[in-house]
Amino acid sequence: MNYLGIEPVRPRVALFSFTGCEGCQLQLANHEESLAEFLAAIRIVRFREISSSEQGEYDIALVEGAITRNDEVERLLAIRAQTKVLVALGSCACYGGVNRLKNSLDPAVMNREVYGDLSQESLPTRSVGEVVTVDLEIPGCPVSKPEVERIIQHLIWGIPYSFPAYPVCLECKQSFTLCRFQQGELCLGPLTRGGCRAICPAGGLGCWGCRGPAADPNYPEFFAIARQQGFSEREINERLTFFGGLEVTP
Amino acid sequence: MKLNLDLNVSHLTRIEGHGSIRVRVVEGEVREARWDVVESPRFFEAMLKGKGYRTAGILTARICGICSIGHCLASLRATEQAFGVTIPPTAASLRLLAKHGETLQSHWLHLFFLAAPDFLALPSVIPLLESRPELFHLARRLRGVANRLSDLIAGRSTHPVSLQPGGVAVIPSREKLLILGDELHRSLEDISAAVELFASFRIPDFIRETEYVSLKGEATYPWIGGRLLSSDGVEGAEEEYLRMTNEYVVPSNSSKWCRLSRPSFAVGALARFNNNFRLLHPEALQAAERLALSPPCHNPFMNNVAQLVECVQVTHEALRLLDELITDPQGEIMAPVTPRAGVGVGAVEVPRGILYHCYEYDAQGYILRADCVIPTTQNNANIHLDLSALARRYAVEGMSDEHLELLCSMLVRAYDPCLSCSVH
Numbered sequence: 028m029n030y031l032g033i034e035p036v037r038p039r040v041a042l043f044s045f046t047g048c049e050g051c052q053l054q055l056a057n058h059e060e061s062l063a064e065f066l067a068a069i070r071i072v073r074f075r076e077i078s079s080s081e082q083g084e085y086d087i088a089l090v091e092g093a094i095t096r097n098d099e100v101e102r103l104l105a106i107r108a109q110t111k112v113l114v115a116l117g118s119c120a121c122y123g124g125v126n127r128l129k130n131s132l133d134p135a136v137m138n139r140e141v142y143g144d145l146s147q148e149s150l151p152t153r154s155v156g157e158v159v160t161v162d163l164e165i166p167g168c169p170v171s172k173p174e175v176e177r178i179i180q181h182l183i184w185g186i187p188y189s190f191p192a193y194p195v196c197l198e199c200k201q202s203f204t205l206c207r208f209q210q211g212e213l214c215l216g217p218l219t220r221g222g223c224r225a226i227c228p229a230g231g232l233g234c235w236g237c238r239g240p241a242a243d244p245n246y247p248e249f250f251a252i253a254r255q256q257g258f259s260e261r262e263i264n265e266r267l268t269f270f271g272g273l274e275v276t277p
Numbered sequence: 278m279k280l281n282l283d284l285n286v287s288h289l290t291r292i293e294g295h296g297s298i299r300v301r302v303v304e305g306e307v308r309e310a311r312w313d314v315v316e317s318p319r320f321f322e323a324m325l326k327g328k329g330y331r332t333a334g335i336l337t338a339r340i341c342g343i344c345s346i347g348h349c350l351a352s353l354r355a356t357e358q359a360f361g362v363t364i365p366p367t368a369a370s371l372r373l374l375a376k377h378g379e380t381l382q383s384h385w386l387h388l389f390f391l392a393a394p395d396f397l398a399l400p401s402v403i404p405l406l407e408s409r410p411e412l413f414h415l416a417r418r419l420r421g422v423a424n425r426l427s428d429l430i431a432g433r434s435t436h437p438v439s440l441q442p443g444g445v446a447v448i449p450s451r452e453k454l455l456i457l458g459d460e461l462h463r464s465l466e467d468i469s470a471a472v473e474l475f476a477s478f479r480i481p482d483f484i485r486e487t488e489y490v491s492l493k494g495e496a497t498y499p500w501i502g503g504r505l506l507s508s509d510g511v512e513g514a515e516e517e518y519l520r521m522t523n524e525y526v527v528p529s530n531s532s533k534w535c536r537l538s539r540p541s542f543a544v545g546a547l548a549r550f551n552n553n554f555r556l557l558h559p560e561a562l563q564a565a566e567r568l569a570l571s572p573p574c575h576n577p578f579m580n581n582v583a584q585l586v587e588c589v590q591v592t593h594e595a596l597r598l599l600d601e602l603i604t605d606p607q608g609e610i611m612a613p614v615t616p617r618a619g620v621g622v623g624a625v626e627v628p629r630g631i632l633y634h635c636y637e638y639d640a641q642g643y644i645l646r647a648d649c650v651i652p653t654t655q656n657n658a659n660i661h662l663d664l665s666a667l668a669r670r671y672a673v674e675g676m677s678d679e680h681l682e683l684l685c686s687m688l689v690r691a692y693d694p695c696l697s698c699s700v701h
Contacts, residue, residue, distance in 0.1 A: 047342075048697045049293055050345065053435060056386070056390065057435075063414070077390045080400035125324070126319060128336075136323075143526055227433075230433065230446065232438040232441070235335065269332075
């Protein structure tokens with residue numbers, strides 16, 4: 028495979044997972060139309076979920092999941108020391124994701140409730156970036172495979188990648204999706220970074236903010252409109268805190 | 278000289294999540310044979326408390342990246358049972374279609390990406406791209422159709438968006454249903470090729486008599502809701518799930534264990550097949566015969582084969598459902614939902630076995646108490662005891678650490694464990 032006579036470098040990619048559902052890793056094995064080309068463009072050297080092979084060093088570490096235990100901190104530090112580029116893959120890695128919801132609970136009570144007398148080690152949830160330096164964050168719950176493919180292309184050809192600055196709302200307009208907010212539903216589309224093709228509103232669900240904030244989100248105006256539409260503080264807060272990537276009500 | 282074996286597999290590959298195998302044989306005697314889940318615990322049941330009923334399905338989908346549709350459906354069913362909501366028949370058909378897409382996606386992932394490399398003596402499917410591209414593309418096509426089915430009906434195959442309390446939020450256009458039906462119909466040829474491939478694999482011959490638990494099918498092979506059945510003769514209503522599971526915490530494991538009539542039981546494709554084979558589609562029965570699977574089967578390695586038989590079953594069911602949606606005029610897809618205080622249970626057969634969600638709600642529709650019992654949690658004790666029996670059976674002269682490691686790893690993989698789920 029070459030482009031304009033230039034042979035691209037096939038970066039060595041390793042995948043690692045921490046606290047989470049492994050759904051973002053799975054996206055890399057999805058998008059079947061271009062799976063063969065995706066696998067040909069990179070060299071996967073570690074992908075425990077689908078491969079027993081472990082080969083030497085890697086250039087790019089794709090790290091999925093939040094950090095909630097000391098052994099995870101140690102594993103993550105070792106990965107950071109080895110890799111050139113560390114990418115936080117998905118909302119758990121970028122923001123802590125839904126795992127962050129446990130940080131507002133009493134750890135002892137929570138542990139007793141689930142495990143009784145045999146309590147389990149569990150630290151307050153941290154994002155990958157709260158533990159080590161992260162070179163690139165790819166948010167989403169789950170990540171969008173076409174977006175990951177575009178980012179990997181940029182990494183291969185050494186071209187900087189920038190995420191859309193516009194919010195999800197713009198993509199609803201582009202795809203003629205009826206506004207969930209105007210239909211009386213709570214929707215974080217006005218605050219949340221686009222790039223997901225607004226598939227949740229298109230599927231009949233207001234946005235939950237998994238991709239973190241768009242550029243310059245207007246929180247005060249959003250709160251004012253949401254309250255005006257009759258949504259309670261409890262509903263608004265439950266939505267805003269869900270993935271850990273947005274500000275909560277001031 | 279007596280046989281000594283020492284096996285220590287930390288973070289077993291080609292399974293979902295982090296688990297470890299430890300087998301030690303000293304002078305021909307099995308001293309230790311363990312299966313331990315070491316995945317970080319996640320506390321979803323505690324996080325659900327205080328959440329609104331519209332949040333429950335969205336939050337619990339995040340328990341699992343592979344069977345998020347199954348979790349969402351069990352959650353919605355628990356909520357609807359608590360509120361006394363009956364969803365419209367068209368919504369029920371659409372939900373089942375989304376679930377069939379997930380069953381196919383998950384089974385094909387397991388069969389080709391996780392299990393098949395052991396039978397082909399490869400570390401993963403990736404080398405097939407060069408050595409046997411036709412097999413790689415077969416797997417890719419089969420998973421592609423499956424994911425497109427879930428994407429079309431549920432809005433997204435991982436973490437669905439259209440499955441909501443009361444029914445489903447949107448229905449795809451007739452044209453899109455026709456295209457998908459056509460694609461699914463054409464995949465039958467690929468499924469036959471997959472059956473022939475697995476028929477050529479030598480499945481380890483290992484039997485340990487086991488109790489199998491699943492939903493009990495009445496008129497159709499069971500997937501969503503209904504009575505609970507064990508092959509040892511225990512039967513119960515959906516709400517009596519605690520009597521069928523008996524969860525307990527074991528040291529050095531972040532996942533719980535379960536028991537029923539014996540020290541362990543099994544759930545999953547093989548359990549469903551053993552308990553409900555009479556309700557299978559003729560084509561699925563034919564595939565079972567071709568793959569030498571006949572009930573009752575007590576070989577855990579045959580769970581792979583049972584998954585393949587279910588792929589045939591689910592594809593035919595999905596074709597029938599699509600046909601009905603295309604030919605019959607479509608009615609309501611959403612029932613009104615009014616919160617009320619109460620308890621509800623949702624039992625759903627997800628790819629790895631029977632899954633239960635149970636919620637207690639207050640009058641405003643906020644969760645007071647939540648409980649989820651996961652298929653892998655129900656299988657843990659059985660995997661553990663199978664490992665002991667397997668080690669005893671194969672710890673004979675001539676066995677090497679490497680060969681025993683392969684057999685033990687294949688055994689665990691055959692259960693298709695999902696450890697992220699199991700430590701929800």
